[in-house]
Amino acid sequence: MQTLYLVSVWIHILAASIWLGGMAFLVLVLVPWLRRTPGAPAGTLLSETGRRFRSVGWVCFALLLVTGSFNLSMRGVTLASLSSAVFWATPFGRILLTKLVAFSLVLGVSAIHDFVLGPRATALIARHPRSREAAASRRHAALLGRVNAILALVLVAAGVMLVRGSPW
């Protein structure tokens, strides 16, 4: 069981790294380069890489949820403790609650970004790249990307504190 637990934490951290790394590449490398390179096929590049990363991202979310739940069970968290107010009032319970709220928000924001705003933005950019609608939809999609980046920082911090305790 100990080996399975170690493999689960390993997969958990790998899935977190792949999701975070992919977001960082898009936000810190690809989008700034596209902005500085007028002739680049921004619409196609964003839609093709965005679509591919979308699948990778949702696989990571599924892996994080499954391994996260298993990690919790290996730390003695049961369905009974999850339904007890006493558990959620403990330092571990408060950190876990923060993490689960942040994760739920990430799923919601990602669903809107990946299946509504993202596709709408890339379609508008492809059809009318210089239109005000295209610029507005790109801004909205980018804003959701930034919200997810902030939530990701909260999730990693909560993960570290679940293992090592909180500083306050």
Ligand code: HEM
């Ligand atoms: C995008 C979502 C998530 C990210 C980025 C993330 C990130 C992390 C990281 C980086 C750690 C390792 C911390 C360390 O060893 O110092 C960790 C640990 C942990 N995470 Fe997550 N996590 C996510 C989602 C979840 C979810 C949904 C759950 C619960 C269902 C969860 C439960 C845990 C648990 C229990 C640990 C402690 C592992 C152990 O026992 O050592 N995580 N998380």
